[in-house]
Amino acid sequence: MNDFAVLWDWLAFGVRWLHVVTAIAWIGSSFYFIALDLGLTKRPGLPHGVSGEEWQVHGGGFYHIQKYMVAPASMPEHLTWFKWESYATWLSGFALMAIVYYAGADLFLIDRNVLDVSAPVAILISLASIGLGWVLYDLLCKSPIGKSDTGLMLLLYVILVVMSWGYTQLFTGRAAFLHLGVFTATIMTANVFLIIIPNQTIVVADLKAGKTPDPKLGMQAKQRSLHNNYLTLPVLFLMLSNHYPLAFGTRFNWVIASVIFIIGVLIRHYFNTVHARKGTPHWTWGLAGVLFIVIMWLSTVPKVLTGEERLSAAGERFVASTHFPAVRDAVMGRCAMCHAAEPGYDGIHAAPKDVFLDSDAAIARQAREVYLQAGRSHAMPPGNVSGITEGERRLIVTWFEEAR
Structure with a gap:
């Protein structure tokens, strides 16, 4: 029994390490391509179909990069696809959740003071909520409101706030934060698996068949990629939060999670603006710092809000x-x-x-x-x-x- 416990603990450690490694690969490539896309510049004389180019220096050499909005006139012999980083990150993350939260449901997933259910029922609720998140998100993106990036982002934020509260009514605080992270990360990976890569595959197939690819496919993939870019930092916080009870183990944990999404957007706005050469909005860091102080205050469960000024x-x-x-x-x-x-x-x-x-x-x-x-x-x-x-x-x- 002791040997099994040791093996299980090492399995969890190994899968956690794999998850971190694959997440670094995915996030790194995602951030790079967003920065590259925002930094592209136009100039006269660019080849047909090229929307912009950029020169970069790294590792002792220079790189000349050009972006085709649809596709080049002919396919290159070698084409690198960026997808396995995303898939491996989600698969390893889900495996880790199963090892820790599903196998240890009575300790880590279920709080019978919150919702008194059996382990199988709690696991089914978990799986259903994760799948429901993607279905609802995808329907919204494909609806008329999806044509407005701002309106769509605001509505999606409302959904995330509702889920922040909802998960705290179902699971332990620690599991609630973890599930909110998985809920969001599932949307991100599904964007890659079900929208971005399939759209790019269609473009490549059309080009090989001598057809002109539909520009809408690229626009749709770009919108989903932008969403992934802004959701990354909150997901990282939620995944790290299980080590910090002051984040997830307090009465206002769902408010803290909701504010974290705003902080993540502010930080990404700063970098995206800088990469697009549209200024340096330092105010975003100031506001993010203020909001972080707010969540620190909320984590102490302010007595003025809880009414627990002194002992009975x-x-x-x-x-x-x-x-x-x-x-x-x-x-x-x-x-x-x-x-x-x-x-x-x-x-x-x-x-x-x-x-x-x-x-x-x-x-x-x-x-x-x-x-x-x-x-x-x-x-x-x-x-x-x-x-x-x-x-x-x-x-x-x-x-x-x-x-x-």
Whole structure:
């Protein structure tokens, strides 16, 4: 059993590493081509069909790049396609989600205080939501509103905000952020697999058949590519967030996720503007910084918004008890290794069930659960992994029953 656990953990590590490697390859090529596209310049005398060109220097040499909006008069002998980076990123990411969140659904995916469902049902909800995201997005892009880039982007943002809230009503905070990232990344990869590459394939086939390719195919692919460009940075944040409970484990986590999309767009706007040689909008970094401070503030669950300005009268009694110092030492030593903002127990990345026991106030607020789970029963710690003693359990019972 221990050997299997070790192998499974290394499998997760290996797949995570693969996911990072393929994501770097995909994001790197995506950013490069967006920057290249924005930096193209027109000049008299360009070959027929060329919309712009650019000179670049790198690695001790010079590159002369020209872009054909439809296709050149004849196909080159060697044509490089950029698609496997995207496919490998999504496949490795989905495999990682299955290894961590589906195989460990009871710990990482399901919060029965949020939605009390079985692991198979939670997994089905997960899969359905991811597929639904692409279907809804694709329908909107192909609808009349898809002709307005601004209107489409605003509507898509509203959908992302709704999904940010919706996922927090279904899963743990950690899983909610991860699913929002997968929801968005699935749209991005499906854009490549179902729109961008098929459209380019049709263009190549038409050219070989001596037909004039439809320019709309290129315009459609360019719109989807632009969406991918603006969605990349928020996805990176969401994927990294599982290491930071202050991002996903707070009451306003869905608001934080919604604001992150705006920050990502601001940063991409800066780089896109610079690459297009249309100025240097430094204000985007200033506004992004302000918004980041806002989400830092939201992560502390402001008391003015939650109404939790001080402990209840019962909570004050628990803290004032003569037994509390000893109880606090026991809870801090036996429970807080998992139930903390930054758990120290191996394999635990967020406080289970969002229960925190890392401060006097937190212990007092959870007094009843500590009493039931670790005092009156042996439910916690699981398997008594932290070695809580019978004396400590009796002390918790005495403390709670006297202060109640």
